[in-house]
Amino acid sequence: MTARVIDGTAVARRVREEVGRGVAALVAAGGVAPGLATVLIGEDPASEVYVRNKRRLSVEAGMQDLHRHLPADADQATVAALVDELAADPAVSGILLQLPLPRHLDPDALIARIPAAKDVDGLTTANAGLLAQGRPGLRPCTPAGVMALLDEYEVPLSGAEAVVVGRSVLVGKPMAQLLLARNATVTVCHSRTRDLPEVCRRADVLVVAAGIPGLVGDDAVKPGATVIDVGIHRGEDGLRGDVEFDAAAEVAGAITPVPGGVGPMTIAMLLANTLTAARVQQGIGD
Numbered sequence: 001m002t003a004r005v006i007d008g009t010a011v012a013r014r015v016r017e018e019v020g021r022g023v024a025a026l027v028a029a030g031g032v033a034p035g036l037a038t039v040l041i042g043e044d045p046a047s048e049v050y051v052r053n054k055r056r057l058s059v060e061a062g063m064q065d066l067h068r069h070l071p072a073d074a075d076q077a078t079v080a081a082l083v084d085e086l087a088a089d090p091a092v093s094g095i096l097l098q099l100p101l102p103r104h105l106d107p108d109a110l111i112a113r114i115p116a117a118k119d120v121d122g123l124t125t126a127n128a129g130l131l132a133q134g135r136p137g138l139r140p141c142t143p144a145g146v147m148a149l150l151d152e153y154e155v156p157l158s159g160a161e162a163v164v165v166g167r168s169v170l171v172g173k174p175m176a177q178l179l180l181a182r183n184a185t186v187t188v189c190h191s192r193t194r195d196l197p198e199v200c201r202r203a204d205v206l207v208v209a210a211g212i213p214g215l216v217g218d219d220a221v222k223p224g225a226t227v228i229d230v231g232i233h234r235g236e237d238g239l240r241g242d243v244e245f246d247a248a249a250e251v252a253g254a255i256t257p258v259p260g261g262v263g264p265m266t267i268a269m270l271l272a273n274t275l276t277a278a279r280v281q282q283g284i285g286d
């Protein structure tokens, strides 16, 4: 392998430690420890793991764990009432509705009830609009984590060719906007893109968030490119991403592994957003 392996586990640990120091400083300045309300509906095993880790790491950073759980058959009105209750609770700095929701629930209508100031997932239309306009706001955690990794590894962005594979509201769209805000030349690919490998080979920075295991191979990587794999798939022989890691690592200059790349950054940036939200709500800056 020739590529440098980007260590998301280590960077995430440093971000969480910094958040922990920020929480301590907020409390020392007379503020209240941030409260994170994770909301889990049902028993999806992967979601249970993610929410458990979010709760554990928020407590480790000195935050209040204000977790709420509803059964898989909770109806739209019940979940809406819970979101409204958390929105009105001054102890709650941030609300995170774990996705995906059971199929009978409408996630957009529920996310719309989260006040923008408590939207630590950065998924409300208000925060998406602020990002689209290049104004300050709470950013979606996974793309924010990718940006933090690129900065930590000093990957040049201004003027660089960036290709994002995937156009989801959670990752692809905000990812493209964050790269654009840093003056990258951004191309967004999706399921109708003609000759995906050819477009990907233009990229100095290739971010793959398609949700298709092994979609991107070495034929899609420009020599020396930075490859960021946002995919995460559970197979019989463990976790894998959207990128064929071994093949791509022979061509790339730097690459994220799965696990241990982008995933841990998602939770670290959630904690960073929760601290930011608490500071703004309490009027106590850093």
Ligand SMILES: Nc1nc2c(c(=O)[nH]1)N[C@@H](CN(C=O)c1ccc(C(=O)N[C@@H](CCC(=O)O)C(=O)O)cc1)CN2
Pocket (backbone or CB within 6 Å): 049, 050, 096, 097, 098, 099, 100, 121, 141, 142, 232, 258, 259, 260, 261, 262, 263, 264, 265, 266, 267
């Ligand atoms: N409301 C949200 N829902 C979902 C989000 C999100 O950002 N907000 N993202 C994903 C899942 N996710 C967080 O919720 C998440 C995914 C992966 C990881 C992670 O740490 N992955 C590890 C492996 C962990 C494991 O063993 O499973 C890694 O990649 O190293 C954290 C959070 C969808 N839903």
Ligand SMILES: [Mg+2]
Pocket (backbone or CB within 6 Å): 217, 218, 219, 247
């Ligand atoms: Mg190949």
